[in-house]
Amino acid sequence: MRRGTWLAVLTLVAGVWTAAGCASAPPRAEGTAQRGLALTLLDVVILPTQTKPPGGKRESWFGSVSGLAQDSRSGRYLGVIDDREPSRVAWVDITASNGRLSVKPGEVIPTHPTREADARAVVSADLEALVALPDGQWVASEEGHVLSSERGYVDAEAWPPVLLLLNDKFEVTEVWPWPERFALGAVHGGVRENQGFEGLTRTPDGRLIAGLEQPLYGDMPVPLRNGRAYGGGRGGPGRLIELVGEPGQWVTRREWVYRLDPTARRAGEQICDDGENGLTELLALDATRLISLERACLIFPGGVRNTARVYLVDTAGADDVSPQAGRPVSSARPVSKRLLIDFDDLIQRSPPELAHLDNFEALAFGPPLPDGRRTLIVASDDNFRATQHTVFVWFAIEEGH
Numbered sequence: 277m278r279r280g281t282w283l284a285v286l287t288l289v290a291g292v293w294t295a296a297g298c299a300s301a302p303p304r305a306e307g308t309a310q311r312g313l314a315l316t317l318l319d320v321v322i323l324p325t326q327t328k329p330p331g332g333k334r335e336s337w338f339g340s341v342s343g344l345a346q347d348s349r350s351g352r353y354l355g356v357i358d359d360r361e362p363s364r365v366a367w368v369d370i371t372a373s374n375g376r377l378s379v380k381p382g383e384v385i386p387t388h389p390t391r392e393a394d395a396r397a398v399v400s401a402d403l404e405a406l407v408a409l410p411d412g413q414w415v416a417s418e419e420g421h422v423l424s425s426e427r428g429y430v431d432a433e434a435w436p437p438v439l440l441l442l443n444d445k446f447e448v449t450e451v452w453p454w455p456e457r458f459a460l461g462a463v464h465g466g467v468r469e470n471q472g473f474e475g476l477t478r479t480p481d482g483r484l485i486a487g488l489e490q491p492l493y494g495d496m497p498v499p500l501r502n503g504r505a506y507g508g509g510r511g512g513p514g515r516l517i518e519l520v521g522e523p524g525q526w527v528t529r530r531e532w533v534y535r536l537d538p539t540a541r542r543a544g545e546q547i548c549d550d551g552e553n554g555l556t557e558l559l560a561l562d563a564t565r566l567i568s569l570e571r572a573c574l575i576f577p578g579g580v581r582n583t584a585r586v587y588l589v590d591t592a593g594a595d596d597v598s599p600q601a602g603r604p605v606s607s608a609r610p611v612s613k614r615l616l617i618d619f620d621d622l623i624q625r626s627p628p629e630l631a632h633l634d635n636f637e638a639l640a641f642g643p644p645l646p647d648g649r650r651t652l653i654v655a656s657d658d659n660f661r662a663t664q665h666t667v668f669v670w671f672a673i674e675e676g677h
Contacts, residue, residue: 313561313588315616315652315671319377322629323666325658334359338366338381339666342657343406343476343557344638345414352382353640356403356416358657363387363401365416365446370653370668372643377670385446397438398448404637405476405557407484414442415526417486420460420472434460437472439486439519439526452525457494457599465494468505470550474637475558477566484519484526485566485591487534489554491515495605504549509539509572513605514555516566516591531598532591533610539572540583540620548573548580559639559652564592568613569654571636580663581632584619586654617671634667635659642670649673 329337342358353368367382389398402421408414420437437458441450454473459466467473468490475487490505496512498505514534519526539553551573559567565588572583595601595608619633634656642651650673658664 312676313565313616314674315586316674317669318375318651318672319372319670321377321379321668321670323379323381323668325660325662325665327660327662334361335364335386336384337660338384339658339660341366341368341655341666342404342474342637343416344368344640344653344655345406345408346640347408347412348410349412354406354408354414355638355655356406357384358402358404358637359660360400360402360421362399363403365403365406365414365442370643372645372651372670377642377668379668387440387442388447390447390449393440393448393451397435397451398440400435401438401440402435402470403440404474405486407476407478409478412444414446415476415478415484416440416442417473417476419474419489420458420467420469422460422469434469436460437467439476450524455528458492462493462497462505466492468493468498471505471554474554474556475568477558477560477639479560479563481563482521483529484521485558485560486517486519487555487558487568488515488517489556490552491536502549506547506549507552509541509547509552511536511538511553513610515597516558516611529598530591530596530601532594533597533605533608534568534589535610535613537570537585539574541574542576545574545576548575551575553583556637557639558589559641565590567616567639567652569636569639573635579632582635584633584636584654585615586617586619588614588616629665630667634665636667636669645672649675 340358341355343356346353353370355366355368357364364386366384369380371378389395401418403416404419405417418438421435423433437454439452440448471490473486474489491512491514498507514536516532516534518530520529553572556571557569568587568589570585590612594611595603597603597605597608637657638655640653642653652671654669656667658666
């Protein structure tokens with residue numbers, strides 16, 4: 277990788293990105309996300325892609341990082357690996373010095389069930405997001421996936437969306453199902469297969485907020501294309517779901533509409549299967565404000581590329597659309613959104629490694645700066661493909677803009 281070239285290009289445009297974050301661009305929805313925040317690029321690290329398991333041992337294979345969280349006790353980061361053969365997590369050592377980011381992959385650890393947990397839900401989970409709890413435990417999200425046969429989804433095996441509680445040995449001690457309205461499939465009006473709970477974060481006051489990659493069938497019915505749900509790239513009413521901890525479980529409370537942007541396409545581009553623009557991660561800044569990440573996959577003559585956009589989101593003022601509230605999605609005021617970064621703006625000025633961006637799916641707070649400013653890491657899932665990379669993009673979080 278020509279790391280110096282990439283850094284020179286991005287440093288040159290960092291000021292443009294920051295200015296865009298500070299500008300008074302119109303929000304995607306009404307609300308309070310106008311409170312100032314901007315991102316300034318600091319550094320980028322690209323790890324070599326491993327296209328084969330080391331020594332043939334898939335359980336030791338690092339890559340395909342889909343979620344990232346920091347252990348408050350050790351300071352190390354833990355990533356969930358989006359691979360079901362078997363499900364696993366990996367330590368990542370992320371440090372910073374003199375304005376440069378260092379990323380070193382650590383131990384890869386398969387998840388194991390205890391007697392209380394369903395082994396099938398643990399060893400073959402499609403892990404997409406992760407949060408660290410103060411007591412050293414972790415909560416991971418299975419988005420809800422299906423293994424299709426060559427005939428399609430009719431005779432497929434299904435893994436419903438669940439939350440998994442992992443102890444500090446990465447044994448899954450609890451598997452918590454979502455309420456029935458989030459069951460897989462159009463019959464239930466529920467979650468789209470492989471497009472369910474991609475985002476998960478923990479607020480400073482201890483609540484969890486989960487985000488759906490795509491709208492529920494009940495909120496936006498869509499047909500199938502190549503056996504997959506397909507909304508034509510027009511965006512739609514996604515959802516954020518609040519969860520509150522009670523003894524032995526997490527209980528859903530408020531729900532908010534999160535308006536997904538339409539899939540941005542150039543002339544001649546087609547949307548990949550499961551590749552419509554969708555919400556891939558959340559990171560809570562405070563009790564109401566979050567950073568969100570949206571990503572799309574596009575096919576163009578000769579290749580595949582991704583889009584990625586980072587937003588400031590605020591739930592304050594949004595209507596509760598949970599069943600208890602009884603407010604229909606169609607008339608609900610959504611959460612507010614303000615675009616902070618459009619990664620697509622860099623395509624014309626990027627080095628070969630990231631000429632088509634990458635599959636960005638993870639958000640985490642990075643090492644703080646010497647002056648106390650918080651930082652943000654945006655990381656990508658390389659899918660163990662030679663054409664993709666595990667990328668860590670490091671930003672300073674600028675408050676007051």
